[in-house]
Amino acid sequence: MMIKFRNYILLSGLLSIGVLTTSRAQNPVVQTIYTADPAPMVYQDTVFLYTGHDEEGATFFTMNDYKVYSSTDMVNWTDRGTPLSYQTFNWAKGDAWAAHCIERDGKFYWYVTLTDKKLNRPVIGVAVSDHATGPFKDALGKPLVAANQGDIDPAAFIDDDGQAYLYWGNPKLWYVKLNEDMISYDGAVMEEPLTPESFGKREGDSLRSTLYEEAPWLYKRQNTYYLFYAAGGIPEYLAYSTSDSPVGPWSYQGVVMPTEGQSFTNHPGVIDFKGNSYLFYHNGALPGGGGFARSVAVEPFSFGEDGTVPELKMTSGVKNAIHPVDAFRRVEAETMAFSEGVKTEEQPKIGVFVTSIQNGDWLKVRGVDLKDGAERFKAAVKTKAGGSIEIRMDDPSGPLLTTLKVAGDHHWQELTATDLQTIKGIHDLYFVFKGEGENDLFDFDYWYFE
Incomplete structure (x- = not known):
C-alpha cells in the first residue's frame, strides 16, 4: 500500500524541536520516499546527495536501489532519479545498503554495499559514470572488496596529495589506499586499531571495546583529519575522532549528534559548501518512519575556533537559502x-x-x-x-x-x-x-x- 506522507505536525515530536509548522519545515530534505545513509558530494557549484532507499512497509533493511538529489541553494532539492540499483551488478543478489560517490578527473565513482551471490554476505562494489547523475555501470564485474565479514558502509576520500582512501566496516574498521584509477588498490586491507584512546571506551559489550559502530566518513579541515561515524551501539549516535594523518592514530573527541529521531541507526556525511559546513544524517521523521523507514536530513554548523565540532540536535533544518x-x-x-x-x-x-x-x-x-x-x-x-x-x-x-x-x-x-x-x-x-x-x-x- 502506498503511504501518502501527510500531517507533518508529527515532526514536532519526532525531532524534539517543539511546534513545527509546514511553512517552516525543511527536514527531512526528501518527503516523497524514505531515504537513508546520506553521502553528499560537492561538485562545481552543486551539492549532489546520494542516498539509499528504504522500501515502504519493510520490516528489515529492504533496499533495492539508490537515489540522487541535487541543490545549489541548500533548501530546494531536485530529484535526479534512480541511476543505480543492485541489478546493475550481475554478481549481486540484493541489499543496496550504504554507499558513497566521489569525483576524480571528471569521472564519478560510486562505492556500494551489496550482497554477493556466491559469498551470500555484504561486499563492496564500485560503479562509474561520466556524469554525477549517471548512468552508472559496474566498473569491475566483481566486488572491489570482499575481505571480511562486515564489509559495509564504504567512504572514499582523496587527500591533497592525490592519494585516495576507502574506509569501511562494522564491527571493525578497515581501509585501503586506492590506486589512481579508483577501482583497484595495492597491498593488504588494513585494520585500524580500535582503542579507547582512539574511539572512546564502550562499557558492557564483550565483543566491542570502543564506541565505534559503523558508517565512517573521512573529512579534512586545514591540517586535521576528522573521522565521523555511528557510535555507541544500538540505538546509535554520531561521534568523531581526529588525527594528523588520514590513517590515524586517531584521538576520540566526543559526540556530534546524540541519539534521537525515531531511528536506531544513523549515518554521517559532512561537507563544506559556499562558506558553510553541513552535517547530513538520517532519522525516522516522516509519518510511518522508523528504523527501517528512514529519512535524510541536514544541519548547518560551525567549527569551534579550536577545530572542535559542536554537539548538534535534530532541527527543522537549513533556515536560509544561499540564493533565490x-x-x-x-x-x-x-x-x-x-x-x-x-x-x-x-x-x-x-x-x-x-x-x-x-x-x-x-x-x-x-x-x-x-x-x-x-x-x-x-x-x-x-x-x-x-x-x-x-x-x-x-x-x-x-x-x-x-x-x-x-x-x-x-x-x-x-x-x-x-x-x-x-x-x-x-x-x-x-x-x-x-x-x-x-x-x-x-x-x-x-x-x-x-
Missing part, C-alpha cells in the same frame, strides 16, 4: 523544499516528474524571486482526472497568485494561466493541488513565469 530561485527560468516540478502527499516518477523521455497528486496535496519551493511581478504562469502537466494548481504565497493557505486549470486528453501539454495578481519580490511558492474525488488528478513536469 529565478521564477522566469524553467524549474523542474521535482525541485522542492517540502511537500505533502506527492510522489515522483521517472520515465526515459520525460525524466523525473511529480505524480500521485491528489486533492489537498502540495509542494513548496523556497525563496522564489518574482522580481517586479509576472504576467503569465506556465506548467507542463499530463491530465488524469483533472483539477487545478493554486499558486499561493508563503503558506499553503496564503495569498493566491493565480490558479491554473488542468484538463486535456491525457498527454503532456504546457498550459498557461494569465490572471495573475501583482506580487513582487522573493516569496516561498506553494503549489496546492485541487480536484474532485480521491483519484490521482494529473502529473506535473515543470513550471515557469513570464
Whole structure:
C-alpha cells in the first residue's frame, strides 16, 4: 500500500524541536520516499546527495536501489532519479545498503554495499559514470572488496596529495589506499586499531571495546583529519575522532549528534559548501518512519575556533537559502523544499516528474524571486482526472497568485494561466493541488513565469 506522507505536525515530536509548522519545515530534505545513509558530494557549484532507499512497509533493511538529489541553494532539492540499483551488478543478489560517490578527473565513482551471490554476505562494489547523475555501470564485474565479514558502509576520500582512501566496516574498521584509477588498490586491507584512546571506551559489550559502530566518513579541515561515524551501539549516535594523518592514530573527541529521531541507526556525511559546513544524517521523521523507514536530513554548523565540532540536535533544518530561485527560468516540478502527499516518477523521455497528486496535496519551493511581478504562469502537466494548481504565497493557505486549470486528453501539454495578481519580490511558492474525488488528478513536469 502506498503511504501518502501527510500531517507533518508529527515532526514536532519526532525531532524534539517543539511546534513545527509546514511553512517552516525543511527536514527531512526528501518527503516523497524514505531515504537513508546520506553521502553528499560537492561538485562545481552543486551539492549532489546520494542516498539509499528504504522500501515502504519493510520490516528489515529492504533496499533495492539508490537515489540522487541535487541543490545549489541548500533548501530546494531536485530529484535526479534512480541511476543505480543492485541489478546493475550481475554478481549481486540484493541489499543496496550504504554507499558513497566521489569525483576524480571528471569521472564519478560510486562505492556500494551489496550482497554477493556466491559469498551470500555484504561486499563492496564500485560503479562509474561520466556524469554525477549517471548512468552508472559496474566498473569491475566483481566486488572491489570482499575481505571480511562486515564489509559495509564504504567512504572514499582523496587527500591533497592525490592519494585516495576507502574506509569501511562494522564491527571493525578497515581501509585501503586506492590506486589512481579508483577501482583497484595495492597491498593488504588494513585494520585500524580500535582503542579507547582512539574511539572512546564502550562499557558492557564483550565483543566491542570502543564506541565505534559503523558508517565512517573521512573529512579534512586545514591540517586535521576528522573521522565521523555511528557510535555507541544500538540505538546509535554520531561521534568523531581526529588525527594528523588520514590513517590515524586517531584521538576520540566526543559526540556530534546524540541519539534521537525515531531511528536506531544513523549515518554521517559532512561537507563544506559556499562558506558553510553541513552535517547530513538520517532519522525516522516522516509519518510511518522508523528504523527501517528512514529519512535524510541536514544541519548547518560551525567549527569551534579550536577545530572542535559542536554537539548538534535534530532541527527543522537549513533556515536560509544561499540564493533565490529565478521564477522566469524553467524549474523542474521535482525541485522542492517540502511537500505533502506527492510522489515522483521517472520515465526515459520525460525524466523525473511529480505524480500521485491528489486533492489537498502540495509542494513548496523556497525563496522564489518574482522580481517586479509576472504576467503569465506556465506548467507542463499530463491530465488524469483533472483539477487545478493554486499558486499561493508563503503558506499553503496564503495569498493566491493565480490558479491554473488542468484538463486535456491525457498527454503532456504546457498550459498557461494569465490572471495573475501583482506580487513582487522573493516569496516561498506553494503549489496546492485541487480536484474532485480521491483519484490521482494529473502529473506535473515543470513550471515557469513570464
